Amino acid sequence: MSEGIAADFALLRGEPPLKYLAKANRMAAEGRDIVRFEIGQPNFDTPDNVKEAAKKALDEGFTHYVPTLGIPELIEAIRDDVEKTRGFRPDEDQVMVLPGAKPGIFFGLMTTVAMGDEVIYQNPFYFQYDSLIGYMGAKKVQISLYEKDEFRMTPQQVQDNISDKTGLILLNTPQNPTGGVLTKKDIKAIAEMAREHDTYILSDEIYSKMLYEGEKHYSPSYLDQCKERTIIVDGFSKAYSMTGWRLGYMVAPKEIIHKTDLLFADVASCTASFVQKGGVEALRNGQSFVDNIMEHFTRRRKAIVEGLNEVPGMSCIYPKGAFYVFPNIKETGMKSEELALHLLDEAGVCLLPGTAFGSQGEGYLRISYARSVEEIRKGIDRMKTAMEDIL
Ligand SMILES: Cc1ncc(COP(=O)(O)O)c(C=O)c1O
Numbered sequence: 001m002s003e004g005i006a007a008d009f010a011l012l013r014g015e016p017p018l019k020y021l022a023k024a025n026r027m028a029a030e031g032r033d034i035v036r037f038e039i040g041q042p043n044f045d046t047p048d049n050v051k052e053a054a055k056k057a058l059d060e061g062f063t064h065y066v067p068t069l070g071i072p073e074l075i076e077a078i079r080d081d082v083e084k085t086r087g088f089r090p091d092e093d094q095v096m097v098l099p100g101a102k103p104g105i106f107f108g109l110m111t112t113v114a115m116g117d118e119v120i121y122q123n124p125f126y127f128q129y130d131s132l133i134g135y136m137g138a139k140k141v142q143i144s145l146y147e148k149d150e151f152r153m154t155p156q157q158v159q160d161n162i163s164d165k166t167g168l169i170l171l172n173t174p175q176n177p178t179g180g181v182l183t184k185k186d187i188k189a190i191a192e193m194a195r196e197h198d199t200y201i202l203s204d205e206i207y208s209k210m211l212y213e214g215e216k217h218y219s220p221s222y223l224d225q226c227k228e229r230t231i232i233v234d235g236f237s238k239a240y241s242m243t244g245w246r247l248g249y250m251v252a253p254k255e256i257i258h259k260t261d262l263l264f265a266d267v268a269s270c271t272a273s274f275v276q277k278g279g280v281e282a283l284r285n286g287q288s289f290v291d292n293i294m295e296h297f298t299r300r301r302k303a304i305v306e307g308l309n310e311v312p313g314m315s316c317i318y319p320k321g322a323f324y325v326f327p328n329i330k331e332t333g334m335k336s337e338e339l340a341l342h343l344l345d346e347a348g349v350c351l352l353p354g355t356a357f358g359s360q361g362e363g364y365l366r367i368s369y370a371r372s373v374e375e376i377r378k379g380i381d382r383m384k385t386a387m388e389d390i391l
Contacts, residue, residue: 020340024350034344035379037351037367040176042323044241044296046278047289053281054245057274066273068265069257070097070249074276077283078249085208085217086232088225093254096261097279099271101206101248102128104233107260108202108250109168112231113138117167122153124326124357124364126176126204138167144360147317147328151180155189162193168200169193171220174207177357177366178326179319181211184218191220194229201230206248207322209239209290212298215320226251238322239290240282247271247279297323297369300376304369307380312387314365323370326354330363332391340365346389347382 021038028034057063069075075095083089098104105128113119115137121129123142133140141161145151158169169190173182182190194201201220208217221230235248250260264270282289301318304325308316313332316325329339336353343349351368354361369376 020344020350020352020356023341024344027344027348032348035347035349035371035375035382037349037369037371037379039370040324040368041243042238042241042293042370043372044293046242046245047240047282047286049285050240050242050278050281054274054278057277062273062277064273066270066276068261068270070095070271071273071276071280074249074280074283077280078251081283082232082251086219086221088221090226090251091254094226094257095249095251096257096264097247097249097271097276098260098264099246099248099268099275100237101204101233101235103264104231104235104248104250105129105202105204106132107263108231108233108252108256109133109136109138110263111256111259112200112202113167118163118165119168119170120158120161120166121170122172122175123360124151124177124354124366126172127357129170129172130358133170139165141166142358142360145175145178145180147326150317150320151175151178151326152182152186153190155186155193158190158193162197162199164197166197166199168202170202170204172204173217174210174319174321176207176322177324177352177354177361179322179324181215181320182218184216187218187220187222191223191230194220195223199229203230203232205232205234206238208234210294210297210323211321212294212301212318213320217321221251227253229253231256236279236282239293240286241289241293242278242282245275245278247275299373300369300371301325303373303376304367304380307376308367308383311380311383312391314383314387323368325367325369326361326364327367328364332387336362336364342390343383343386347379347386349379349382349386 118139120141143157231252236242308327314327316327340353352366354364
């Protein structure tokens with residue numbers, strides 16, 4: 001009996017960093033107090049008005065299938081938000097609601113990349129990209145990110161790697177895992193290169209509302225308004241603290257939306273109806289929540305960066321967006337995995353080795369500072385003690 005196509009696909013996938021999480025969970029179950037710096041989600045509750053909107057929808061019986069593309073009310077709210085944040089208003093048939101940003105990335109790749117096409121993306125990367133590009137049988141063209149460039153993928157690097165074999169450029173700004181942000185100049189140059197080489201751009205903008213120090217978000221969609229080659233993926237998980245709701249969207253050329261509509265109808269019929277009502281409320285009346293959590297994140301960012309720069313063997317630059325830092329640990333002489341495990345065992349601090357996000361993460365750790373300032377300080381104090389003991 002055949003094992004099915006998934007068995008072959010599984011071989012193409014790297015291993016996610018589950019062992020750290022599993023170990024931390026085991027230690028916590030045994031009563032050890034663990035500081036959790038590995039979790040990539042805000043530790044705030046979803047705003048009450050968003051919960052109320054979804055509850056109201058449930059009470060009113062809004063519990064059946066809705067259009068595969070998404071409910072018109074949410075599509076309208078997304079169009080308004082894109083107009084406000086990216087400076088153009090997508091047409092109705094350029095928007096699709098999906099259960100999270102991840103499906104946007106999946107369908108974005110599925111509808112544009114053929115087997116053997118080259119896909120340009122950053123290393124370190126968000127784990128899903130590397131897996132999916134592997135599943136798709138596309139060729140991985142990874143661009144190394146360097147601390148000296150503040151972990152930006154530079155236009156020169158893209159220029160050196162783009163060719164007529166390039167099917168798609170995958171951008172992620174602000175970036176997971178480094179917090180790096182592409183400048184307006186970077187975005188302009190990369191968007192123009194994509195046009196010259198007639199290649200798609202998939203732009204994961206899930207952290208676009210999470211920027212610091214007056215930094216602005218620039219989207220490569222400015223050039224074609226998502227009419228020809230640019231696909232924006234965004235969602236509600238991070239800025240509105242809605243990871244469990246599973247809600248996101250894509251804005252894309254209408255042929256891509258049409259293909260995704262057909263595919264998604266086969267996969268799941270639609271995104272949960274009442275969840276979408278919560279999304280409408282988040283986009284229409286959620287800005288004060290985003291402003292409020294960004295004030296918290298600004299304080300946390302300062303606490304984590306200042307703290308890490310006091311830990312022996314570590315140094316850390318300020319991230320420009322998202323809620324991750326990528327401290328340099330090269331001075332310790334230890335491998336990232338070795339140090340991550342050491343800090344878990346000795347300090348009870350769970351974080352991820354930079355290598356969980358690709359080879360270029362060697363010599364770095366990834367910390368999510370979606371924790372209170374008190375927890376951040378506790379984690380830093382413990383890391384200081386653990387590092388003083390070995391250095
Ligand atoms: C860069 C990036 N894209 C997408 C996602 C997934 O977002 P969602 O929960 O909306 O699927 C994450 C989550 O960590 C992420 O870091």
